[in-house]
Amino acid sequence: xxxxxPLNNKHIEAGAKLVDFAGWEMPLYYGSQIEEHKVVREDAGxxxxxxMNVVDVKGKEAREFMRYLFANDVDKLKTVGAALYSCMLxxxxxxxxxxxxxxSSLQDFRVVVNAATHxxxxxxxxxxxxxFNVKVIERTDLAMIAxxxxxxxxxxANAFTKEQNAATANLKTFHGVAVGDWWIGRTGYxxxxxxxxxxxxxxxxxxxxxxxxxGVTPCGLxxxxxxxxxxGLSLYGSEMDENVSPLEANLTWTVALEPQDRDFMGRKxxxxxxxxxxxxxxxxxxxxxKGMLRSHQKVIVPNCGEGETTSGGYSPVLGCAVALAxxxxxxxxxxxxxxxxxxxxxxxxxxxxxxxxxxxxxxx
Amino acid sequence: MSNNIPxxxxxxxxxxWARVESDGTVTLGITEHAQESLGxxxxxxxxxxxxVIVAGKExxxxxxxxxxxxMYAPISxxxxxxxxxVTATPALLNSDPxxxxxxxxxxxxxxxxxDALMNAKTYGEFLASCEH
Numbered sequence: 001x002x003x004x005x006p007l008n009n010k011h012i013e014a015g016a017k018l019v020d021f022a023g024w025e026m027p028l029y030y031g032s033q034i035e036e037h038k039v040v041r042e043d044a045g046x047x048x049x050x051x052m053n054v055v056d057v058k059g060k061e062a063r064e065f066m067r068y069l070f071a072n073d074v075d076k077l078k079t080v081g082a083a084l085y086s087c088m089l090x091x092x093x094x095x096x097x098x099x100x101x102x103x104s105s106l107q108d109f110r111v112v113v114n115a116a117t118h119x120x121x122x123x124x125x126x127x128x129x130x131x132f133n134v135k136v137i138e139r140t141d142l143a144m145i146a147x148x149x150x151x152x153x154x155x156x157a158n159a160f161t162k163e164q165n166a167a168t169a170n171l172k173t174f175h176g177v178a179v180g181d182w183w184i185g186r187t188g189y190x191x192x193x194x195x196x197x198x199x200x201x202x203x204x205x206x207x208x209x210x211x212x213x214x215g216v217t218p219c220g221l222x223x224x225x226x227x228x229x230x231x232g233l234s235l236y237g238s239e240m241d242e243n244v245s246p247l248e249a250n251l252t253w254t255v256a257l258e259p260q261d262r263d264f265m266g267r268k269x270x271x272x273x274x275x276x277x278x279x280x281x282x283x284x285x286x287x288x289x290k291g292m293l294r295s296h297q298k299v300i301v302p303n304c305g306e307g308e309t310t311s312g313g314y315s316p317v318l319g320c321a322v323a324l325a326x327x328x329x330x331x332x333x334x335x336x337x338x339x340x341x342x343x344x345x346x347x348x349x350x351x352x353x354x355x356x357x358x359x360x361x362x363x364x
Numbered sequence: 365m366s367n368n369i370p371x372x373x374x375x376x377x378x379x380x381w382a383r384v385e386s387d388g389t390v391t392l393g394i395t396e397h398a399q400e401s402l403g404x405x406x407x408x409x410x411x412x413x414x415x416v417i418v419a420g421k422e423x424x425x426x427x428x429x430x431x432x433x434x435m436y437a438p439i440s441x442x443x444x445x446x447x448x449x450v451t452a453t454p455a456l457l458n459s460d461p462x463x464x465x466x467x468x469x470x471x472x473x474x475x476x477x478x479d480a481l482m483n484a485k486t487y488g489e490f491l492a493s494c495e496h
Binding site: 028029032033034222226290291292294313314321342 | 406407427430
């Protein structure tokens, strides 16, 4: 059983290689995966992300609920439209999902969670919501298009109405704005500037066509993964899962332990983990020998111990393979390590992500 | 589905090709269909000169952005050359897998193994039966 997004026909028209992803028929690529990656770094590319789950949280206790449900604190969202990246934890401090939460009005919130975790997310959120005076509304009526790249906003302006342009001209990064039934966020998963546009499903094909006409290039899931990897962004299920806390996934910065009187799901477990002492963290690896990096490859860190890659791939900007890896905490940025691949041990350098910033090799 | 199936090559079910040269050596590579399925190539690992490869067994690795794939030797023999152009520029494997993107040249140890391979017509029919 495979769901189709409202843009399915557009993908077929464009000759996309369609595959099943989390129960959705999605474009893996339309042509060269490396070219799609490069167009996002140098120009403007767009992704059909309608498979992702948009959930509105409304009601008198929406704020209290959000402050309980997430490891990051929505009180940081001082203005309507402000957004936050957070993990949602279970009782043992493991990550149920990672997400972006917007303050959609003075009282309400909009949460965007992963497609692959849809079922367990909704069970979890609805279960936790029972304790609060809130309404949880899954927005299955919305499609989502992400336009990313240095020219993304400029080109999207040609597809936007006057009203949409007026609303987004001065939109700050990590903020969103409502325009009629649309929600336009200046967010993304590529490390580039751009938008994630949530709109009524029936309007998506027209916007997609207008973006095509404005010179935006369709990009598929392969490019989406190589872009986020270069940008050092975590992928749920790879860098973290229910058995990994944000503290060992290089996501400590997303956990707000202050103010201390904010009890949130998983807080106690995190504090206990900190007390016990953390053992590992996520580091970046740049392969120095010739080869390719993938997930689940063993990493030997001399004088430190062993670890494992959590994500791996080819970086078109660096021209070599890169990976994120869970290594012993004492691993030193700048040191070499060895990745076990088939019958060889290939040399890699440990770095602090991201690999790429502002479209170029980061000064790591 | 690729229509680029040259008559002068022989083919395996695992999408490798073999070409007999005038000097009796055999050139090996992967087919147009293989490169299309794998996507953008980023790394190629070939056997060293002097290595003996065995028909049907792994003899190299081809890595694309999205997956790693073993190359299986169409025939047995001693490797006399490995294509350094491809190891330096894996993208050549996408642009010309059946020409400039050849992978290894071997001195065949058992010429009759070539008879077990498919010709262009049979490989074309095989590909058509694979399509879904």
